[in-house]
Amino acid sequence: MDQSLHAVKGNRVRRLRVSQRVAVTALAALLAGAAAPALATADSKAVPKAAAGQDRPELQQAIQAFVDAGFLGMQARVNDERGEWVGSAGQRKLGASAKPPTNGRFRIGSATKPFIATVVLQLVDDGKIGLDASVVDYLPEFELDRRITVRMLLQHTSGLYAYTGEFRPDGSVEPGIPAAGREWVDNRFKTYQPQELVRFAMSRPARFEPGKGWSYSNTNYTLAQLLIEKVTGHSIAEEMKRRILRPLKLRGTVVPGTTDLPGPHAHGYYRYQDESGQWKVVDVTRQNPSLQAGNGDMISTTKDLHTFFSALNSGKLLPTRLLAEMRKPHPKSAGIFGSYGLGIYVQDLGPGCGIVLNHNGSATGGYSTAMLSTPDGKKTLTASITFGDVAPDLAQAFSKALENLLRQVFCGGQARRADEATPAP
Template structure:
């Protein structure tokens, strides 16, 4: 079902090209000065012909971080915590470096090891838990329950990447620590605080924060994972999985409609006081990361966009907006993931083209 009163062949063409690059299925929703457009391409299930559902549920991966950051900033607004509090004040018992602040966790400047594995500048990889980089080991263990504390303790048993506040490095551990911090200062589960502060006020009925539940609400497109077993390539449906292995680094489920409503409301000033929203959207110089969002340029003529994307074992989501929340691009993807993240380059190129089309009027030449 398309909610458009005008045809946008240029958008349909790009999403079909994305699918041709190896993605199984994609649904795109655009809100701009021309209204709302929804389109899809590819299939919801391998071997079938039906397209992905227009507002299907998807595991949104690291878009979860933007929701978590919003809850933390709401608690800052309520006076429950301060951005520059030492995280250790709220999470005693982990032996956190006293220099690590709440702000550093939000901005990935804590230096804490990433429990899903750490990629170093010299090309080496230090594994953490058996995440999706682990092939069959992840497949065999995908219904395992991990406690957030367990993930944090594993990360803290490894050397820090750098002294707190001296550099930037993306680490899922930061957001699991924030989950535990939310629960500690409120006395309530993070899913309950999400409902109280974000999902309830915005009426996000298609968004859930599971903890260990493997199910995903209907309708949905299927997620897949390719791995090698006894020298043979296998593809398995991983739509059902226990998301506790990623925890608040990426465990939430949502829809293109809810992601649009959320990012539009957030940047439109409906969730946070203006000074905190400004802090959220102030980028760190190394990677352009604010507090739970990336701040990027959308190519020539495109201006600034506020974004977070996420991939989660065969499911993915895109979330982009102008800084005022008035123009948004949200998308959900289903694909065949693997230990080498072989679709990453095609995914990035396609995403760039979509962003340039929507925010830059398509005037930017695609980069090689």
């Protein structure tokens, strides 16, 4: 185990616990772009017989608990020493009886970030980007603070304002470009240019001086996308295909250039209040993902996310020294999913469970994603959960379901002991 993983070993604040404040983001973590070939129908046929849900009823029951908590549907994939298991629960679409397809595509939200970080680090390995070089040297048009480095973008330590809004010290929200509510619903097909998103962020005060704090900001990864495109001379879709999608044969993964969700998929819905205070529900399966350029716009499948995250953590995509950099947690980033490195979280699940690497994702409306792996890449959980027309019980039922699923996959199914209570953050 490298030193970066030892740094989080034993930290009980980051064990199996979900607070209501981060529950929606947790969905993304729990479950796992543009136009690409249609999903091969052989995908579902490739699942071995042992992967049938009835062969591991504890996992089927674990994902059913999310539907019981109020979510519309869930599909999940587990790869471990027993082989591969896939299952789904709930509904594929409101009003339909069919379950979500286990080979279906979904919007992966911030699970996009490890893909972007991997490409940037590959360019570091190629000598085309300096990890601790000033970003302004590559992207002078944005007049960034010279102290902001490439590492700070990937690590969320640049201090750059998040263009979709920030929390004020009193807990209230300072709005940015609308990413929620009726205003987002009404503009969900609008096309944003990544440069537009960055310039909006640059028009707002920085959260802190570069390198002096930690704050999760999608602006960092939109800049990382622009950095990749500037250095390579290729679009992010082209470079992602060349470096990751084609070598790993990720046929279900796309960097979207369209509002459609191609191939088999479950539908995602968004609940919001109108001017009269009435709750409305809208199908947001189709939406323009350009608002999440570089930080949350990709589409994938549980199978492809497993293949990618297993390959990354087993050392197939980055040399040892850069994989170690990726896993080096920033001391100020500790939170519910662990501590942040360069595009991934490092989390200690506690005794009998060990360390997992993860990055969750919540697309704007409708979909959340989980992508977790042991450090050697041999055990993974990838999943997608969809929202329906009711408000899920995030405070209790979801929290319990999340903890149980992680324990089934990474802790041998053991129940938490009474003496393992986790202190409040």
